[in-house]
Amino acid sequence: MLEVKKVAYSYQEGQTILKDLTLEFKEGHVYGLLGANGSGKSTLFLSLMGLLKPQKGMIAYQGKPLSYKKKDLYIYRQEVSLVFQNPDQQIFYSIVKDDVAFALRNLGYEEAEITHRVDKVLLELGISHLKEKPVQYLSYGQKKRVAIAGALALESKWLLLDEPTAGLDPEGRRLMMSVINRLAKQGKNIIISSHDMDLVYDCCDYFYLLADGKLLTQGTKETAFIDRELLLQANLEQPWLVKIHQQFNLPLFENEQSFFSQQNKKE
Numbered sequence: 001m002l003e004v005k006k007v008a009y010s011y012q013e014g015q016t017i018l019k020d021l022t023l024e025f026k027e028g029h030v031y032g033l034l035g036a037n038g039s040g041k042s043t044l045f046l047s048l049m050g051l052l053k054p055q056k057g058m059i060a061y062q063g064k065p066l067s068y069k070k071k072d073l074y075i076y077r078q079e080v081s082l083v084f085q086n087p088d089q090q091i092f093y094s095i096v097k098d099d100v101a102f103a104l105r106n107l108g109y110e111e112a113e114i115t116h117r118v119d120k121v122l123l124e125l126g127i128s129h130l131k132e133k134p135v136q137y138l139s140y141g142q143k144k145r146v147a148i149a150g151a152l153a154l155e156s157k158w159l160l161l162d163e164p165t166a167g168l169d170p171e172g173r174r175l176m177m178s179v180i181n182r183l184a185k186q187g188k189n190i191i192i193s194s195h196d197m198d199l200v201y202d203c204c205d206y207f208y209l210l211a212d213g214k215l216l217t218q219g220t221k222e223t224a225f226i227d228r229e230l231l232l233q234a235n236l237e238q239p240w241l242v243k244i245h246q247q248f249n250l251p252l253f254e255n256e257q258s259f260f261s262q263q264n265k266k267e
């Protein structure tokens with residue numbers, strides 16, 4: 001389990017960004033972390049990775065407070081990996097296959113194992129054809145998938161995805177959603193930060209909604225999005241499946257796919 005216990009974080013004195021935040025992430029779930037721009041999602045992710053150290057409270061992993069010693073963080077980050085919002089923050093090598101292999105090489109894996117893992121994740125993400133390509137010539141969406149490939153190659157238990165669909169076109173967004181759903185089925189523990197309500201509703205099974213560095217509300221698909229006014233105050237909208245559920249008295253569908261297959265049955 002990953003825990004955020006009464007965490008407060010400020011980049012500079014007098015301006016607290018995370019305010020006494022307490023959240024629990026248990027294994028076997030896909031969590032959605034929702035909040036408007038500036039609500040503190042990325043700051044929370046950086047804190048979860050041990051890249052920022054809370055001034056108050058603590059991050060705990062498997063019941064123990066996170067140790068900020070270099071050696072301990074090195075081990076921790078093999079279990080918990082983050083894919084940054086902007087792929088350029090994550091991509092270091094010029095050729096795709098080398099970039100994806102970067103962390104594994106750093107960790108001293110055998111070349112045969114590295115090749116096996118790199119090929120596997122590139123295939124999973126549908127980007128095997130980019131293997132030998134220079135990263136600089138890739139589109140934004142392709143770069144995003146390369147950044148995810150690097151994190152997946154580590155086979156960490158936890159995957160933190162910061163705004164996985166930001167900047168993607170509809171096709172890129174669909175691909176990303178199917179990748180996330182596939183990873184979830186494979187049992188990866190995932191936390192997705194986003195303000196894309198529909199993506200998060202579709203892919204996640206538990207939700208934390210943040211507003212101004214504080215927890216606004218939390219819950220499941222059935223409970224987290226009920227209060228439209230509360231969400232609007234936090235500059236968030238209800239997912240469209242929740243809107244049609246409330247406004248047209250339709251059942252609450254789990255995801256787009258189940259809604260459309262139900263409609264097709266009717267026709």
Ligand SMILES: Nc1ncnc2c1ncn2[C@@H]1O[C@H](COP(=O)(O)OP(=O)(O)OP(=O)(O)O)[C@@H](O)[C@H]1O
Pocket residue numbers: 011012017035036037038039040041042043044195
């Ligand atoms: N390095 C920094 N120094 C000072 N303030 C920062 C820094 N990074 C972020 N902030 C501030 O912290 C607040 C929260 O930012 P953060 O990036 O965590 O929000 P977010 O929810 O991820 O936003 P977005 O949806 O736009 O990515 C914002 O007011 C931002 O200006």
